[in-house]
Amino acid sequence: MKTTTTKSNSKVNTEKEQLLNRILSKKKTLAPTCGALCAIN
Amino acid sequence: MIQEITTANKALLSALDCEEDNIIIEGFMERYSVNQEEASEILQETKKWLWLASENIKEKKGFRLFIDNSLLIIDEMWHTFILHTRIYQKFCNEKLNLFVHHEPTPASEKIIGFYSEEEKQKFHNKQEELLSQQLSYIYDKLGAETVSKWYEEFPEKFDKKKVHSIKR
Numbered sequence: 001m002k003t004t005t006t007k008s009n010s011k012v013n014t015e016k017e018q019l020l021n022r023i024l025s026k027k028k029t030l031a032p033t034c035g036a037l038c039a040i041n
Numbered sequence: 042m043i044q045e046i047t048t049a050n051k052a053l054l055s056a057l058d059c060e061e062d063n064i065i066i067e068g069f070m071e072r073y074s075v076n077q078e079e080a081s082e083i084l085q086e087t088k089k090w091l092w093l094a095s096e097n098i099k100e101k102k103g104f105r106l107f108i109d110n111s112l113l114i115i116d117e118m119w120h121t122f123i124l125h126t127r128i129y130q131k132f133c134n135e136k137l138n139l140f141v142h143h144e145p146t147p148a149s150e151k152i153i154g155f156y157s158e159e160e161k162q163k164f165h166n167k168q169e170e171l172l173s174q175q176l177s178y179i180y181d182k183l184g185a186e187t188v189s190k191w192y193e194e195f196p197e198k199f200d201k202k203k204v205h206s207i208k209r
Contacts, residue, residue, distance in 0.1 A: 015185065016177070016185070019176075019180070019188055019189065020173060020180070020188075022193075023176060023188070023192045023193065024169060024176075026193075027169070027172065
């Protein structure tokens with residue numbers, strides 16, 4: 001059970017990393033952002 | 042995990058449902074040339090964004106969520122939402138238990154150029170770090186579907202040029 005959980009979490013982390021890296025790498029090819037348009041606090 | 046987040050997202054949207062949604066949707070359609078289905082979807086995503094912003098404030102995460110060009114259409118819906126002050130205040134009070142202010146970046150803080158390539162690189166590295174932190178937070182709270190919609194689907198469908206072109 002412990003092993004399954006670890007595998008499952010690691011799969012989720014890989015999916016997360018892949019998605020984030022895909023977006024971040026696309027961002028480099030798009031017009032650079034000029035900072036936040038709006039912020040919240 | 043994906044199923045859990047999808048179910049949680051549905052529950053969240055149901056919890057954020059308001060009687061006055063149609064007023065905001067109609068208001069947006071008056072300002073932008075989009076159909077009802079699109080306006081409704083953008084409002085749902087904006088409400089998720091506001092919920093996330095309130096969570097971020099409550100959790101005192103130590104970083105502020107920001108809107109960049111990817112989320113332009115959400116920002117436009119937010120502008121429409123806050124025009125209806127009573128509805129917006131009611132939404133914040135009843136659904137978020139917190140008033141989420143809209144705080145545009147002052148013109149003096151907007152970057153218009155760089156003195157050197159090194160300075161430019163430093164700025165981009167910092168931006169990338171902040172974006173990565175924000176993407177990770179959105180993923181953990183709302184899942185892959187939302188991250189992809191906000192940072193892949195919306196920027197393609199509603200980039201800056203498109204948003205200007207659909208403005209009435």
